[in-house]
Amino acid sequence: MAYGYDAHPALRRWLLELAADYRVLVPAEKGGNRIFQEVGTTDALVFGLAQDRTVLPAKKAFLPPEEMLFEFSAGRILPAMPLDDTIVFGLHVCELSADRLLTANMTHDRPDFHYLVRRNGGIIAGVSCRRTSGCFCEKTGHDQIVPGDFDLFLDLDGCPGWDSAGTGEQCGGGAKTSVAQPRLIAGSAAGRKLAASAPFPLENATGAIRAPVAAASSKTWPLDELPARIRDSFGATIWDDLAARCLGCGNCTIVCPLCYCFYTRDETGLAPETGRRLRLWDSCQLLAFARVAGGHNFRESRSERIWYRFSHKFMRMQETLGHAGCSGCGACFHFCPANIDPQQVIADVLEVTDSA
């Protein structure tokens, strides 16, 4: 039995109540998929909160696939004002951890205005997860969050209809608690305030919240070593082998909670003096990503583009932000038409750089 909104009419009522004041996004069913949707625009709040992954990650709440930077009209610029009243409800631990790292990235060096207005004004609420097929957050260090990384967390561990016991997994950090009903854990003042009207008992977070431990937990990755290993693997044949399979479609980066790169485009109305400048998600897996006018392409070969993707995640983000830019959600693998599995890729990188 899925532990869903329908199983909890009070939760559903509360979310609808919040939707009067906020833009509330929850994972809900649409056309057989699980998608973060706005409460109020969908009646289909029936999918299990803790079930399989969504198609697009929660980042879209703060970094939309397409957004306006400004409008222009008759030679004047009218800045876009991003909305700062979003609540995203139903993120798993890895997604909360990814959100923290993405926010650190957008704050780092030159802060990104549009993202941060949305994110700083937004509220994120997590929920216990059962492991999704193909996920591996314990390997990438995104398997726990601390207060401050989240505003609220709906702990379902021990709830009726919440079957994490069957897989021998644990939720809610450390020893299994025996709460018979969901409880909310507040990780920030904003979360605590919001939870005042919630239909659940509220507690303050006392420590880290952990994702359930993998049943057959395989070894974690040497994340500190990976930057050097990835660097050393540049030009290795593993990347050529991957290139022979990869279609260069960019699915993997679109569904990644920690990809954020973009391109810009101007759009005009029928009258060319009015229009908008947009930014849109891009992907380094696409051929034209590093191409410049005149045709020169700084990453012409697919094997280099694949190396580049992994280097951003396991070398660059690790080095500049201290965390791997891979949450371990497994979405890229799940949505890859060529079944390219990051766990295998990293295993191969470790293998080919081992002798060195």
Next chain:
Amino acid sequence: MPDKTRQKEAPLRNEYLPDQALVLEVRELAPGIHHFVLEFVDPVLRENFSFCSGQFLQVSLLGIGESPISICSPPTQQGSFELCVREAGNLTQALHRLQPGDSLWVRGPYGQGFPLAEMAGQDLIFIAGGIGLAPLRSAIDCAVCLNDEFGELTVLHGARSPDFLLFTDEYETWRQSGRVETIVDEAPPGWRGQIGVITALLDLVNPAPENTSVLICGPPVMFRFVLGRLKELGFEDTRIFISLERHMRCGVGKCEHCVVESFYTCRQGPVLSIEQIRGISSALR
């Protein structure tokens, strides 16, 4: 009501809003290459705008798009600034239709320029291929203007053909502070200048590496040959600076297009010393 208590205290700067600048003058320097003199519409910005030679602006036309373009005038110039643009695609073609009185939009300056302050007292060699003279011209004019601060200046400029040699009417001024040599790939009969590759100019002037810095901008193919020759001449990696070109969208290290292995061309570059990029094989292609 939405809780605003978590909003950051310091106001966030919106990097993506450009400022309007007016075209004061425009002239065609070479086929498909235009030189613009511009001023900011906002008088405060016009007064306070400051930058380093080698930095670039994100230049745009509303409804067309945005591109990185180096500032080609020296930081010592007050009240106006200049760009030199080669027709390459959408935006750069549209820029070429601008007339005096028209406006374009800019944000920046961005990136690291040439560390001219650290080069005080040294001889300077500028090596420019084609449009690569644009960012170098800012540094040359700066060095010419602050003549006493530097030793001898040497400008080496290569172009496709004589028509494509840039800023030719300024060579006389530059020569008062040093030497200017040009070379072209090919030339019509009657051309009395040099024909060949730019390394031939290095052989011609045969510079000594002591107390000398080298500033380079040009196409990637040029880098390899020039750097090889400079190494033979004994120049140290810490004294050679190149300006790199990469696809760019944001200019502030967020769009990821300009990354080379572990640096952003827009933030740590576009000007980098050879020392800084040592071991990064993909930097010099």
